Amino acid sequence: MPKEIVVVGPGHLAHAVVSRWLKVADVKIQVLARSERYLAKGWTPEEESLVTFRADALRRAKLVVLAVKPKDMADTLATLEEFIPPQALVLSFAAGISIEQIHNAWPHHGIVRTMPNICSEIGCSVTGATFSDVSAADKAWVMELLNLLGYVTEMPEHLLNPMTALYGSGPAYVYIFIQSIMQAAADLGIPDGQSRELAAHMVKGASEMALNDRQKSLAQLVDEVVSPGGTTEAMLKVLVQSGWQDILRQALKAAGERAIQLGQAPSPA
Ligand SMILES: NC(=O)c1ccc[n+]([C@@H]2O[C@H](COP(=O)([O-])OP(=O)(O)OC[C@H]3O[C@@H](n4cnc5c(N)ncnc54)[C@H](OP(=O)(O)O)[C@@H]3O)[C@@H](O)[C@H]2O)c1
Numbered sequence: 242m243p244k245e246i247v248v249v250g251p252g253h254l255a256h257a258v259v260s261r262w263l264k265v266a267d268v269k270i271q272v273l274a275r276s277e278r279y280l281a282k283g284w285t286p287e288e289e290s291l292v293t294f295r296a297d298a299l300r301r302a303k304l305v306v307l308a309v310k311p312k313d314m315a316d317t318l319a320t321l322e323e324f325i326p327p328q329a330l331v332l333s334f335a336a337g338i339s340i341e342q343i344h345n346a347w348p349h350h351g352i353v354r355t356m357p358n359i360c361s362e363i364g365c366s367v368t369g370a371t372f373s374d375v376s377a378a379d380k381a382w383v384m385e386l387l388n389l390l391g392y393v394t395e396m397p398e399h400l401l402n403p404m405t406a407l408y409g410s411g412p413a414y415v416y417i418f419i420q421s422i423m424q425a426a427a428d429l430g431i432p433d434g435q436s437r438e439l440a441a442h443m444v445k446g447a448s449e450m451a452l453n454d455r456q457k458s459l460a461q462l463v464d465e466v467v468s469p470g471g472t473t474e475a476m477l478k479v480l481v482q483s484g485w486q487d488i489l490r491q492a493l494k495a496a497g498e499r500a501i502q503l504g505q506a507p508s509p510a
Contacts, residue, residue, distance in 0.1 A: 337503030
């Protein structure tokens with residue numbers, strides 16, 4: 242019998258994860274909604290058939306996935322407390338919400354705090370996970386589920402906030418990077434129809450080299466692209482002059498600080 246999973250909150254990340262698990266995991270999934278706003282978030286008719294407004298769906302759950310915004314977490318934990326069965330495990334995606342905060346509301350459950358990203362949808366997430374009061378067998382099952390979303394690594398809880406900033410938010414800055422390349426491509430005469438493919442494949446190729454060519458440092462990989470007086474050198478000069486790496490570092494630092502704030506006070510996320 243497939244184990245039952247109830248995902249609370251039919252938002253963007255829930256959609257990515259549920260659509261992936263539906264394809265590759267041997268589980269039964271329901272998705273708990275509180276409004277019809279989820280209809281704008283890309284659910285197919287088949288996926289939509291999993292959505293329910295009945296909180297008592299939780300009563301049969303082996304795993305309850307909390308996929309709500311940090312600002313909604315306290316209300317969600319309070320509202321659903323009466324429905325969660327004693328044996329259920331809890332898995333949270335919420336940025337900045339600590340295991341202790343969840344444990345204070347639901348003290349009798351094993352808790353897994355995770356930070357996947359939206360690339361879960363195609364099994365290409367990077368996911369950090371911290372386990373608390375989870376048996377070895379349950380941990381193995383949850384790791385199996387997370388592995389289906391992409392690369393997963395266990396880590397101490399204090400690293401999950403930086404994880405959120407760097408890799409949870411990360412796909413967004415890669416998309417912006419690709420968009421900037423596409424804008425430059427348009428300026429340089431590359432047709433619109435080709436520039437997204439070209440930029441995305443280029444990022445994919447460079448990423449594969451960074452992953453697979455481990456005997457070379459990233460500086461060496463850069464060096465291999467630069468020829469004296471060439472195009473890469475011209476580009477790097479502008480990037481260095483504009484302080485691009487510092488700007489990126491500041492942006493990621495701001496994301497890291499925001500991840501910490503999100504767990505501290507209810508505020509718009
Ligand atoms: N998006 C990402 O790439 C990403 C990456 C890493 C981590 N996360 C984390 O994942 C969580 C979800 O993010 P998201 O971007 O997917 O948010 P989202 O699109 O805003 O989705 C949140 C969903 O939760 C629903 N919800 C809130 N309280 C509920 C309750 N008590 N019962 C049922 N549904 C409830 C909301 O319904 P309404 O529409 O009615 O408000 C909404 O559909 C956040 O905690 C975020 O930190 C997201």
